[in-house]
Amino acid sequence: MTTVVVVALVAVATGIVIVVTDPFGGRTKNTSTESTASTGLAQVTKGTLSARTQENGTLGYGGDYQVVNKASGTVTRLPNVGDVVGQGKALYLVDGKPVILLQGGVPAYRDLDWGTEGADVRQLNATLVALGYATKDEIAPGSDYFGRQTYNALKELQDDVGLGETGRLPLGQAVFVPAKEIRITKVTAVRGGSAAPGAAVLQASSTQRQVAVLLNASQQSDVKVGDKVTISLPTGRTTPGVVSSVGKVATKRDSKTTVDVYVTPSKPEETGQLDQAPVLVSIISETVEDVLSVPVNALLAMAGGGYAVEVVEAAGAHRLIPVTTGLFDTSVGKVEVTGDGLTAGQNIVVPAS
Template structure:
């Protein structure tokens, strides 16, 4: 059995592995040593003939236990908390702007968004721009979204109007008359160009008003900008990390209030943006409990994104790892009778938030006591 005598100088201590960028252990070779002139006799832990490795020393230490459970790897990023969507409301009506919403005002589908010559311009949900008058007998994508909006607003049932239909039927005509009556328009049953604006959201939050009350409403001009009312966190992620993040990854959002709330990655950008020597892609995160996030807009937050998970594995505190002179790592186990021995281990996934690392090694078992630096 080979034995190596290691002598140390005053003040030297056992060195634990440093962790490099990305939460991984840096690849370094470290000699094991203890304080104040005490030597360590080390049996090569990777020698097949070696059964135990005894360790003695006076460096202050504590004890932890080998655990079994689930670990998650995370990446910590800075983000901005706000509202999803950025919509431009384009005017199609002619006349004078007589009423506008206020910045921050929330307007729902079927409500009056602004007025031209005193007449309401209605907000409806839809992604297709309307470029013509809509009336009985017409077909098209704009008709389909009008039908869907009328059903969503309960001016017709699904039995009366198929929300997926692109045909302007008599049922569409009668449902539209009901809407016009509610908002104070003449009940024509037709939808003239400019009487409604379509935005791909059921509710919008006005973020900027471009038009001026009393000015002419130029056709094709942007009246206002808006977002949806859905809460969202955006992260400018380094483009090199794009492959590490996937839609559906779980997230913990640290709010400006000091509280945390869960979320999930809803989209990962595919187009990189370069700015000030930094190339990033946009990652969007949907909070699981939107009410927890309050109403702040463009508020700085931190997000911890779970990028990998392992279940039912043995783990130890990261600072329990000892980097061996011959390479690799070990943990120092304390037996029931008080004897100490080193067990060589292989590391797996690192859980940064928990300060734990997945380990495997012969002789390693759950609930074993292991040595860690004193806190």
């Protein structure tokens, strides 16, 4: 009695299933003549494959800072949306006097003068050194004491921005934000209006390019900080990036539950100046090197379970080689495979395109 082996050809990329019967059991056969499906040839290749997660993202700038005014008087000058202001420069004017932008995570909340100590003094000292008004020998890194060198350095800064050289920093003369320079995104104060202490004046971001991705919460474990990324820009070009942050708190948005993932472009100059631009992000979550691979649609699902590929020998004979699958690279439509007798360069049968 003749044994019939049924082999299903699974075209994973297209969802097509083709059934091939082998009335000759384990004998070498020419499947191209027995199958009613049109076929072609591909090759077993050796190289690098990557597992990728493709997501929609939004290209913009990192950071979201709200500047709160502490001065009293009338707002006489404001920056424009899109302006970039660096630390040590006038951010806006109250009664014609500059309010200086300084770097630091502690908001201004008191006058700073000779003899004061604390985290706010530490960030003032660090900024004065960073701006070149004092050296590290003059103000030790991490110093939280307002001494003679702080006094002298602050007088130089005040002179450069057009303020009276008092050597003290009264509340309202400066605002601290945790960035060396900021990009204005929204102005809430009105020129000529009252500069009420405690009122928001403007909002800003950093000048660092960033892509925000709303990742499905179920995929959080597939992505980690440091994963390499390919960003597809609205211009049609691509540029590399790296995952810089993966959220740990899930948020329900519409019908999806997502976590925030942030990507830092490796070549920010290639991203242009578009803000809030839609991009496609391909996150490389795993990479294997020096492995054999075949097109995904070359896989044959065997009747007893598992997969095989149909190899075409140099003389034209066809034979099935059982394979074990590994990593799938959806970006190139290939899958990692291992199997006895499988080598790079062999011709294999695939559905005709």
